Amino acid sequence: MSAPTVSPSEGQLRRAASALRHDPLALTGAAVLVLLVVVGVAGPWLAPSGINDVDVDRMLQAPSWAHPFGTDELGRDVLSRVMVAARVSLQVGAVSVGIALLAGVTLGLFAGYYRGWVDNLLMRCMDVLFAFPVLLLAVAIVAVLGPGLLTAMIAIGVVYTPIFARVTRAGVLSVREQVFVRAAVSIGASDLRIMRRHVLPNIAAPLIVQTSLSLAFAILSEAALSFLGLGVQPPAPAWGRMLYDGRGFVTDAWWLGVFPGAAIFCTVLAFNLVGDALRDVLDPRQLTVNEARRSTG
């Protein structure tokens, strides 16, 4: 009983950080993400030319030193547009996953903490949302709200809410049975306080993993929506939209599709690499093993 034990979340997070440092794939992913954030924040100033600098004299030029990613059918610099579009992708990722996280975690907390009919009502609603294919539901929501960046973000956020609700509820169900939650009840802490102070910090690990993976899916979903013309509206650049615009020139001007596509690919891959590495060290099963050890050890 007196063996030194490590709390699940704290120790796990520290372990995660050190594991990431020693995992070359995760390190690469993290480096790409850092680059992406820098470009996303400073893109408009770093870009070699304006995103809407139309120049018919240089339309559909192949990649060269002057235009490393080539130019599009209006003579606009593809590199500049890819760089500026990084901001859109990051914004979509952050806002839509933020919506999903906030809504999903709140619903999951209430469902798991109160159980009974609250649980049934909330989780059956989530099941209904979950039953639709992701993109179909997003398209339906955008169709109702009208196309645009904001509605795309809301749609993606709604679509990913059930995943967060489920992950949260599963964690809450096990944490709420812990004695320290009973201890908090005994000192007269309110339900909201117990959820915020005692339950939520103990389920942070699986939520962190889910967040990093969802960011990748959200960016991919936005690209798909933009490709379908339901996301960012022209002339503002978005990777998915650029893919769509470039598809007519795929035999004559491959660079129009390849570079935005590569940007999507690298971003999603980077989030997945980091997410996978986090999952390996923060695995809920791993957590359960540690908890079992803690209670019997």
Added chain:
Amino acid sequence: MSDAVLAVSGLTVTIGTRRGPARAVAGVDWSVQAGQTLALVGESGSGKSMSVLAATGLAPRAARVTGSVRLLGSDFTALPADRRRRMRGRHVGFVFQDPMTSLNPVLSVGRQVAEAGEEHLGLTRRAARTRAIELLDLVGIPSAAQRVDAYPHQFSGGMRQRVVIAMALACEPDLLIADEPTTALDVTTQAQIVELVADLQQRLGTAVVWITHDLGVVAGIADTVAVMYAGRIVEQGPVEAVFDRPGHPYTSALLAARPEPGAGGGDLVTIAGAPPSPHDLPAGCAFWPRCPVRGDARCEHELPPLVPVAGAHHVRTFYPQRPDGEGR
């Protein structure tokens, strides 16, 4: 008896289960005065913890609680849930069995000790932290000012139990409920914790309800003792009277089953059989099937009343043991 900190009478707890209702507590009366210690003794499942949880409004949702509970003179069961929560947090402190699981692993001990003060005394975060250091100091945590930011896993079992006690004392409660607080600790640490609670009780004048199956602890700290069996009190009274002149065969058997230090390697004394299922309690005396006395058909079919044998010493049996009738 009017100045009791906590007094329950006719407390019954029935828990709805898939196998039908289970009567965990069947009409229990006890009370505890300021500065006094009541020990609730019994086997696992005898209803000792459940009676206390039900009295303080912490029974599981599936439980149906009836009877009267007076906390500090007010009718506790009649209060709305929110008032009950506040009153419990402000006036009652709890110490649970296993200090390894009763602290939140991701909050510093200081935050956990401070929590009740923030919630019920309206202390600011800074004031609550100062208070937490005082409390940790009070329960004997060395260099409390440094340890206040440490996490539970950095403490040993005994130290954690001290932290839990500090949490329980945060609002200077009138009543401290200790639910087998020493069971998960090794013997030396047990003694320290028992001593600590006894010392704090003297200094703060707190009433203590100590739930345990360790009769050695009871003899050391309790003023009164209530022995429970199958959801009922079978013997109740001042601790000396109950220990020196046990009137119920079950109490005698429990006392005889105590391991004696230095008694050599003989088999431990046990009580044959097992307690009845709470789903299917016998009509008469619940201890009858295991009773060494096994009086007669009356024991089997009729519930013996709780009758006084001497002063406040009560026994629930038709055949009270005589002091010289011990040591079967």
